[in-house]
Amino acid sequence: MIRKGMKLYSILFGACPKCHQESMYTVKNPYILSDTLKINDHCSHCGTKYRMEPSFFYGSMYVSYGVGIAFALAAFVISYILFESSMIVAFISIVLTLLCFLPIIMRLSRNIWINLFMSYDKSLVKK
Template sequence: MMLKGTTIYSIITGACPRCHQESMYKTKNPYVLRDVLDINDNCSLCGLQYRLEPSFFYGSMYVSYGVGIAFAVAAFLITYLGFETSLLTSFIAIVITLVVFGPVIMRLSRNIWINMFVSYDKNVAKK
């Protein structure tokens, strides 16, 4: 893929932020709700430990708020301004969007959070 080696690649795909070779998650599909937050202990290729410290991903809750707001604003703009619906219809669309995309928002938030602390290393990726 063209973006491989960039932070955005790791955020979108959920790949190891250091080597971009494998998924951090045990189940790639975020809609398997019982496994949505199950993360591997470390990368089998580069050895990166995903939980950098106990409760590391609690910080992703703050990122989740921002990502959720972005999804809500997008839903509002599409429904209210794009389709010229009422405010009530736009509100319902926002709620539906947040419920439907909840698992994706959680994963994106975790991906953003870990990528704030771990950078891609092209020397590790070549091994």
């Protein structure tokens, strides 16, 4: 069970890495493409600044490569091994998977990147 206080919670749901009380993103739906990467300046609950430096999230590009490989590998295993399709169909399924999940991959990469540098602080959560 994934719950607040776990790093995985912040990574999967895009919650503030310090308090887990609100989303880092201005719009929760990643498929509104014009707003996919729009992020709040800071957390309104705990005041955590999301952009520690001007080009902080450039590092998430390295993470997105690994996340994209994981999605592509999953698409390959499902299409080629489970459904026993041809190599061409497997390739097409990889491309379609990466295109369909691109907004999620971009957000997931940013979430992983910021969570490498920040940790949950339970003292920030008001009971």
